[in-house]
Amino acid sequence: MNGSLIDDLMGQLQGPSLGPIAQQLGTDADTAGQAIAAALPMLVGALGRNAQQPGGAGALFEALQRDHAGSGAMDLGGLLGGLLGGAGAGAGSAGMGGMGGMGDLLGSVLGGGAPASRQLDAGGILGHILGGAQPRAEAGLSQATGLDMGQAGKLLMMLAPIVMAALARRVNAGQLDAGGLGDVLGQERAQLQQQGGLGGGLMNAVLDQNGDGQLDLGDLLKLGGSLLGGRR
Secondary structure (H helix, E strand, O other): OOOOHHHHHHHHOOHHHHHHHHHHHOOOHHHHHHHHHHHHHHHHHHHHHHHOOOOHHHHHHHHHHHHOOOOOOOOHHHHHHHHOOOOOOOOOOOOOOOOOOHHHHHHHHOOOOOOOOHHHOHHHHHHHHHHHHHHHHHHHHHHHHOOOHHHHHHHHHHHHHHHHHHHHHHHHHOOOOHHHHHHHHHHHHHHHHHHOHHHHHHHHHHHOOOOOOOOOHHHHHHHHHHHOOOOO
């Protein structure tokens, strides 16, 4: 757990994990991987921003403990196992909750009927993470990666529960309290801002509430185009 949260997630969302995600998005694995690398900093950065608000770290800590940890919640391995179609892969005996692999899991995550639990209420999770920035996040991800708006929104909904599961795991492994959680997320966001690149730039452009021109979407498109070989 010494690496960043995003490094941890990217390590688990590469290789065999990309195929099912790309298939659900209707794109190729390379595009899916590039889009994931752009989307994760937005989600983690938004959590970092939220945790710096008054009472934000405490509310997030309570949500993690209530919905994303404990015997009734899927761990990160369970969520990934579901995405890969391997019911129970990497999860405890209660991890998959009787679900039938990728189809059932993604059906719950992507809003196919009532979610089986708060942990799989992807729309609700995403709304809490991004708030009013969600339309900008979907538009920015679409414009920077070549995904259409529907694909961008679907990817963010797929990633939101996975990010929360990974964060809950990190909190439990480090025995963090709300203050420690806020510190970890603040460090993650500061590191993303320092590193820049497509992920950090997209995070700044989407989450810049003041409109102070840190990086506009025009600049972002140029950056995204250069990284994607000019493909839109």
